[in-house]
Each structure stands twice: as C-alpha cells, then as structure tokens.
Amino acid sequence: MRVLLILIPFAWRNLWRNQRRTLITLLVVSVGVWSILTFNAVIRAWSDSSLAGSLKNMTAEAQIHAQDYLDDPDMAHSFPEPTGELLQLLNSPSVANWAPRVRTPAIIQSEYETLPVTLVGIDPDREAGVSFIADSVKQGVQLKDAKDEGVILGRHLAKRLNTRIGKRIVLMANDINGRLEERGAKVIGIFSSSPTMEDSFMFTGLRPAQKLLHADGRLSEIAMMSSAQTPLPQLVTMTRQAAPGLDIQSWDELQPMTKGIHDLTEGFIYVWLWVMFVLIAIGVVNTQLMAVFERTQEFGLLQALGFRPNWVILEVLLEALQIIGFGVLVGSLAAYASVYFLQDGISLEGLSAGADFLGIERVLYPRLEAREFFTTVIVVWGLGVLTALWPARRAVKFNVIEAMRST
Amino acid sequence: MSKRLWGMSGAGQLAIGVIGMCLCHSVWAAQPDPTQLIKETFDNWRGESSYTEVTMTVHRPDWERSMSMLALTLGEEDSLVRFTAPAKDAGNATLKLEDDMWIFNPRLNQILKLPASMMAQSWMGSDFSYNDLAKANDVLTEYTHKLISHIQQDGHTVYEVEAMPKPDSATVWGKLVIHIRDDGVMLGEDYYDQDMKLLKRMQTVKVDTLGGRPYPVAMTMQKADVGDAWTTIEYLNGQFNIDIPQSMFTKSNLRNPRPFTPKGAE
Numbered sequence: 258m259r260v261l262l263i264l265i266p267f268a269w270r271n272l273w274r275n276q277r278r279t280l281i282t283l284l285v286v287s288v289g290v291w292s293i294l295t296f297n298a299v300i301r302a303w304s305d306s307s308l309a310g311s312l313k314n315m316t317a318e319a320q321i322h323a324q325d326y327l328d329d330p331d332m333a334h335s336f337p338e339p340t341g342e343l344l345q346l347l348n349s350p351s352v353a354n355w356a357p358r359v360r361t362p363a364i365i366q367s368e369y370e371t372l373p374v375t376l377v378g379i380d381p382d383r384e385a386g387v388s389f390i391a392d393s394v395k396q397g398v399q400l401k402d403a404k405d406e407g408v409i410l411g412r413h414l415a416k417r418l419n420t421r422i423g424k425r426i427v428l429m430a431n432d433i434n435g436r437l438e439e440r441g442a443k444v445i446g447i448f449s450s451s452p453t454m455e456d457s458f459m460f461t462g463l464r465p466a467q468k469l470l471h472a473d474g475r476l477s478e479i480a481m482m483s484s485a486q487t488p489l490p491q492l493v494t495m496t497r498q499a500a501p502g503l504d505i506q507s508w509d510e511l512q513p514m515t516k517g518i519h520d521l522t523e524g525f526i527y528v529w530l531w532v533m534f535v536l537i538a539i540g541v542v543n544t545q546l547m548a549v550f551e552r553t554q555e556f557g558l559l560q561a562l563g564f565r566p567n568w569v570i571l572e573v574l575l576e577a578l579q580i581i582g583f584g585v586l587v588g589s590l591a592a593y594a595s596v597y598f599l600q601d602g603i604s605l606e607g608l609s610a611g612a613d614f615l616g617i618e619r620v621l622y623p624r625l626e627a628r629e630f631f632t633t634v635i636v637v638w639g640l641g642v643l644t645a646l647w648p649a650r651r652a653v654k655f656n657v658i659e660a661m662r663s664t
Numbered sequence: 665m666s667k668r669l670w671g672m673s674g675a676g677q678l679a680i681g682v683i684g685m686c687l688c689h690s691v692w693a694a695q696p697d698p699t700q701l702i703k704e705t706f707d708n709w710r711g712e713s714s715y716t717e718v719t720m721t722v723h724r725p726d727w728e729r730s731m732s733m734l735a736l737t738l739g740e741e742d743s744l745v746r747f748t749a750p751a752k753d754a755g756n757a758t759l760k761l762e763d764d765m766w767i768f769n770p771r772l773n774q775i776l777k778l779p780a781s782m783m784a785q786s787w788m789g790s791d792f793s794y795n796d797l798a799k800a801n802d803v804l805t806e807y808t809h810k811l812i813s814h815i816q817q818d819g820h821t822v823y824e825v826e827a828m829p830k831p832d833s834a835t836v837w838g839k840l841v842i843h844i845r846d847d848g849v850m851l852g853e854d855y856y857d858q859d860m861k862l863l864k865r866m867q868t869v870k871v872d873t874l875g876g877r878p879y880p881v882a883m884t885m886q887k888a889d890v891g892d893a894w895t896t897i898e899y900l901n902g903q904f905n906i907d908i909p910q911s912m913f914t915k916s917n918l919r920n921p922r923p924f925t926p927k928g929a930e
Contacts, residue, residue: 364780368836368857371784406832424858427834429780437763437780439834 260568268575271548278544279580285540286584286641287591289533293633294592297526298623299603304522306621311515312508313389314454315377317356317480318489319507321500326477327511331361332433335475336503343500347479351487351495356383359466360477363430365410365459367418374414374459376430378466379403387480389450390460397422397446405462407445411455415447422447428461432470440469534637537581538644545577545648556652557660566653573652577645578638585638589630596625698809698825701844706740706804708848708877711904713738715926716874721896722790731788736924740801742913746921747788756788758797759918765798768918775915791864791885791895803840803853806833812841821846837863845871849878862888875902 272279312318321343326334338357339347347355359378364371377390380403385391394409408426410418420426422444429439442461449455467473483492489507496505509516549556556569602620714737721730732749746757755770765778783794807827814823827840838858843851852867864887868880879899886894903926911917912924 366784366836368838368863371781373781420858425829425832425836427836429834439780441829441832441834441836443832 260571264568264572264575265579268572269579271572272576272580275548278547282540282544282580283584283587286537286581286637287586287588289537290585290588290633290637291591291595293530293533293637294589294625294630295595295623296529297629297633298592298596298625299599299621300522300526300529301626302603302621302623304519307522308515308519310389310451311512313387314451315360315388315458315480316508316512316515317387318482319480319493319496319505320511321479321481321496322477322504322506324502324504326504327506330477331431331435332359332470332472332475332477333435335359335433335472335477338474338476339479339500343496343503346495346499347481351484351492353482353484354383354386355479355481356380356387357463357476358478358480359463359470359472359475361430361470363428363459365414365418366427366429367420367424369419370417372414372417375457376428376466377458377460378463379460380463381405387482389454390448390458393448393450394446395449397444399446400460400462403463404465405445406442406465407461408442409446409448409460410444411458412447412449413452413455414459415444417456420444428459428469430470433472433475438469438471440465530633530636534640537637537641541577541581541641542644542647545573545645546651548576549573549648549652552652553655553660557655557657560653560657561661569653570646570649573649574642574645577649578642581638581641581645585634585641589634593625596623599623695811696823698811698823699804701811701823701825701848702804702809702827702842704848705842705844705850706801709850709880710737710740711875713906713908714875714902714904715906715908715924716902717900719898719900720788720790721898722788723892723894723896725892736908736912738908738910738913742910743797744913744918753788757918757921758787758794759913759915760798761913763798765794766915766918773919775919791887791893796885799835802833802835803827803842806830806835807840817845822851843868845878847878850880850883864888869896870898874899875904877904 321336323334323336346352357380359376361376363374363376365374366372379390379400381391381400382402390409395412397409398407400407400409408428410420410426415421418426424444425441426444427439427441429437432438442465448460467475481492481496483489487495493505493507556564559569560566600622602622604620714735716735717732718735719730719732721728729750731747731753733745733747735743735745737743741760741762743760744757747753747755755768757768759766759768765783766775767778768775778794783798785793787794787797807829810826810828812824812826814821816822823844823846825842825844827842829835829837829839836858838856838860840856841854843853845851849871850868851871852865854862854866855864857863864885866883866885868883870880870882871878872881873879874881879902881899882896884894884896906926908924908926912922
C-alpha cells in the first residue's frame with residue numbers, strides 16, 4: 258500500500274516529463290471515447306426513430322388478425338369486432354392505444370390511371386398514437402369519424418392518378434364472398450409520408466369500408482400499442498389468452514426486416530466501439546513502448562537500487578491507468594457536453610425528403626444512457642490498462658547490468 | 665317486358681315511343697325524354713341479340729393495322745368477340761358476362777379472367793379499353809341525363825344528351841355527352857374528366873343500313889391531345905334479334921368455339 262502511495266505520484270510525474278507526447282496520447286484517448294459515446298447516442302436515436310417510424314407505418318407494436326389473414330389478406334379472413342374478454346383487455350390499462358381496421362387489397366381508378374393499393378378502413382380517432390395517418394393529413398381534411406365516406410390518398414398516389422381533393426375516384430375490392438365490389442368516393446384529404454406509404458395505402462371510414470365489402474361488424478386487423486405498465490411480450494401473451502382463436506403477433510414477428518435492421522444498428526455500435534478501441538490501444542501501446550525504451554537505463558538503475566520488478570510493472574501500468582483515465586474523463590465530459598448541446602434534437606428538415614425515404618422522423622433526439630455510458634468508460638479504461646501490460650513487461654525484461662551500461 | 669318492346673324493329677320502337685311519350689308529355693317532339701333516347705339508341709345498337717362482322721383499324725402516326733372479328737351479343741350484358749384475321753390475331757377471343765370479362769389466347773390455350781386492375785387497359789392495342797366494352801351500359805344506370813340541345817342535320821334531328829354521374833356512382837368520368845339521331849342512331853359519345861376537359865371522343869363517321877335498320881356502321885375512337893392516333897370500327901355485316909343460344913356465352917365456348925351461322929334474321 259505504501260508502495261502505491263509512492264508510485265502514484267511517481268508515475269504522474271513521469272508522465273509529464275514528455276508533455277507533448279502525453280498530450281497527444283491524451284487527445285487520442287479522449288477523441289476516441291468522445292466519438293464512441295456521441296456516435297452511440299446519435300445512432301441509437303436514429304435507430305429508435307427509424308423503429309418508431311416503422312411501427313407507425315401501420316404495424317404498431319402488435320396486431321390481431323384472423324388465422325391465415327397474413328397469408329391471404331382478404332375479407333374472407335376477417336373476425337368479428339372484439340367483445341367480452343378481448344374488449345376488456347383492450348380497454349384495460351395494459352393497452353395504451355388500439356385501432357380497429359378493415360385492410361384489404363384494392364384497385365383505385367381515376368380518369369387517367371388504374372393502380373393497385375391497400376384499402377384501409379379506419380376510425381380516425383383511434384389511430385392517434387398507433388399509426389402515422391392520425392397526424393399526416395397535410396392537405397384537405399382528416400376523416401371526421403368511422404362513418405366518413407370520403408377517402409384520404411397519399412400525395413404521390415394522388416399525383417400518379419392525376420386526381421386531387423374534391424374529385425371522385427372509383428374503388429374496387431373483393432368483398433367477403435370474393436365478389437368484386439366497386440364504389441365511387443370523393444377525395445377529401447391528402448397525406449404525406451414516406452413514398453412507400455404514400456403509394457401503398459388509402460384510407461376511408463371503417464363503416465363504409467365494411468359496407469362496401471359486405472362485412473358489417475367485421476375487422477381485418479386490430480393494431481395495438483402496449484402501455485408502460487405492461488411489457489409487450491406479456492401483453493401479447495395476455496391477448497393470446499383472451500382471444501384463443503385469433504392470430505396475435507408482435508412487431509418483431511410481423512416485420513422481421515425491421516427487427517433485423519434494429520439489431521444490425523445495435524451491432525454497428527459495438528463494431529464502432531471495437532474499432533475505436535483498437536485505435537486507442539495502438540496509440541497507447543506505441544507511446545508507452547517509446548517511453549519504456551527511453552528509460553531503459555533508468556529502470557535498470559531503479560532495480561539496482563532495490564526496486565522490485567513487480568513495482569516497475571506497476572509503475573508503468575499506473576502511468577497507463579492515469580493517462581487513459583484522464584483521457585476517458587475528458588472524452589466522456591466532451592461527449593456529455595455534445596449530447597447536452599444536441600438535446601433539443603438534430604433537425605433533419607434540410608434533408609426531409611431523404612429522411613422520409615430512410616423512414617426516420619424529421620428530428621433525432623440523441624440520449625446518453627447511463628448504463629452504456631459507464632460500460633463504455635469502464636471497458637475502454639480497463640482494456641487500455643490491460644494492453645499496457647505489454648510495455649510494462651518489456652520494462653523488466655532487461656538484464657539490469659546491461660540496461661545500466663546502455664546510454 | 666320493356667326489354668322485349670325495345671328490342672322490336674325500328675318502326676315498332678318508334679311507335680311505342682310515340683305512344684309512350686304522348687301519354688306523359690304533350691310536347692314530346694320538342695322535349696323527348698333523354699333517358700329513353702339513350703335506351704332506344706342502345707337497343708338500336710345491339711338489338712335483343714346481334715351478330716356482326718366487324719373490322720377494327722388501329723391507326724398510329726407510324727403504323728396502322730386492321731383486325732377482323734365476329735361479335736355476338738345477347739341482351740344487355742353478354743357478348744362474345746372472336747378475331748378472325750390477320751392470322752397473328754385469329755382465335756383471340758373476349759367473353760363478357762355481366763361485369764366479368766375473360767380473354768382466350770389460342771397460342772397459350774389459356775383462358776384468363778381479367779382482373780379489375782386490367783379493365784382500364786387497352787383492348788387488343790386499340791383506343792378502346794376493356795371498360796369501354798364492359799361498362800357501356802353504365803351510362804344508363806350510373807348517370808342522370810339531360811337534353812342540352814338539338815340541331816337539324818341531313819333531314820334528321822340530332823339530340824345532344826348530357827349524362828352526369830350520380831353522386832357516389834362508381835364511375836370516374838366528369839360527364840359524358842352523347843349525340844343521338846332521332847331514329848336512334850348513336851352519333852357519338854364524348855368523355856370528359858372531372859375538370860370537364862375532353863379526354864376522348866367516339867364519333868360515328870358513317871351511317872348506313874345494317875340488318876334492316878339505320879346503323880352507325882363506322883365509328884372512330886380518338887383520345888384528345890394525341891393527334892394522329894385513332895381506332896375505327898367498321899360494321900361490314902350484321903343481323904339483329906336472331907336466335908343465339910345462351911350456350912354460346914360460356915367459357916367452354918370461349919376455348920372451343922362451336923360453329924355458329926346466323927339464320928332466322930328478323
């Protein structure tokens with residue numbers, strides 16, 4: 258213990274014998290740590306935003322369907338509107354929001370074009386907090402309620418159809434018996450979203466959609482969001498128990514691609530951590546080796562005076578511990594400052610079209626999570642010191658006599 | 665009942681029309697009922713049943729081709745069209761039963777039911793779409809009709825009837841304007857988009873006697889704003905109100921044509 262008390266200031270003073278080299282090493286470590294932490298926060302914000310965006314694109318956190326609907330999404334695979342136990346669960350505090358839908362492939366026709374589209378009959382009030390359509394109607398008006406007979410089209414689809422608000426389009430879809438039904442409807446609103454959403458979906462009131470498809474009181478889908486009090490997997494299990502005949506799946510089963518991308522982003526954060534760490538390690542090992550070789554004679558002399566080899570190793574390790582610790586401190590403070598500076602969000606308005614294309618929201622909110630912050634700090638610090646074992650061992654591998662003789 | 669009446673010969677039709685009109689309107693000659701006008705025209709066009717030999721010419725700025733076909737219709741809903749020339753197209757056939765359409769391709773030896781998404785596409789590369797064939801009757805059921813003008817032309821009165829889609833009708837057009845001669849000959853149909861801009865126009869270019877009735881024997885369909893591109897349909901031969909068995913309008917007959925020679929014309 259007394260040795261440590263001597264060695265700590267000893268190592269500290271040794272560090273500052275070559276100020277320039279020490280400052281450069283410090284810089285390498287702190288820039289490395291800063292970049293790991295800041296990139297982590299930004300990429301995680303990106304990934305979360307992209308996930309939230311994907312879930313809002315009509316997936317939600319979990320969906321209820323009739324069996325086989327996912328393989329053949331027509332009205333023959335529909336189920337009655339929820340009653341009893343299922344309705345109770347949906348209205349319980351375990352579910353934050355839920356939205357009943359009719360959702361089936363359809364054809365939309367204007368004077369100029371005929372295009373395939375997915376017809377979605379919705380209750381507009383229930384979509385709030387579940388899907389993008391609740392707040393994406395940019396021109397015209399939103400559907401008033403589930404009885405509204407108007408239709409809402411995506412901006413790009415409306416452009417391709419050469420139609421606009423106030424005009425009539427013809428909607429064709431197979432009804433519950435598989436017969437083709439058609440109806441004229443007036444365009445009352447235009448929504449803006451990602452190009453895929455704009456081209457794939459059109460919305461109308463739930464009741465008129467059921468009427469067109471001769472499916473009164475039947476639904477294709479219930480989309481739901483879990484509340485903070487019940488974790489999603491638990492909610493899915495509870496729903497499966499409440500509605501044994503129905504097909505209930507969570508977003509990661511419905512959208513394996515989204516799940517994959519989310520996992521890949523997590524992976525990328527760790528890849529970045531390791532790349533930066535290797536760079537830091539190379540920098541530290543290099544300078545420490547230099548420092549050790551410079552002091553060959555000195556270490557020889559110390560040992561001749563009674564310094565134990567272990568103390569030499571300890572001394573070199575303490576140098577690494579201090580310089581990396583100091584660098585990590587500076588780096589994490591800088592990262593904290595950066596994220597604090599960005600806490601009001603990174604606005605992507607400037608590249609909004611591109612952001613839409615990537616399916617993320619317009620503003621990213623980077624956050625540093627305490628657990629990740631400390632994991633990164635400790636991993637970099639600990640592994641940095643471990644790599645310093647190599648120069649430390651070199652410092653005691655000399656023959657004392659020869660070391661003292663060299664100049 | 666009314667269908668049979670309207671299937672009668674031109675003179676009989678007119679007589680019934682006169683009686684009918686006289687009962688309801690005292691001044692029918694000045695103001696015929698536009699809906700009846702369109703009905704008469706469609707019945708004159710198709711009859712109770714019909715057999716026609718038709719040549720279709722598709723004209724484009726840098727090419728032109730002609731196809732010959734035989735067409736059978738029964739009632740308002742059923743029709744069968746079979747191409748006979750040129751050899752490349754011979755055997756292709758289109759069957760329409762109510763709102764559904766099937767096409768048969770002899771090279772593939774396949775019957776294909778036309779999906780809704782294809783109904784707006786061009787029929788055999790012409791300026792007619794499948795919908796023009798399948799939904800011709802919509803003008804009677806999905807629109808309200810108004811007589812907007814009449815003019816004297818070649819000793820006939822030509823009426824102009826404006827057809828506005830009923831609210832929420834399953835139709836995309838803004839309006840149709842139909843030109844009808846007083847003897848029930850269709851002289852043309854103009855299609856407008858919902859900004860009331862002319863999109864395409866069907867015009868009768870020649871009226872003659874066919875199967876014993878005045879008939880639009882040559883009609884041209886042309887899209888607005890495309891210039892030198894049009895499709896003409898010419899009726900070479902025709903018989904109306906003949907016996908055609910319902911079995912002609914089946915998918916099995918679409919694939920394996922039974923011989924049919926019209927006889928017992930009116």
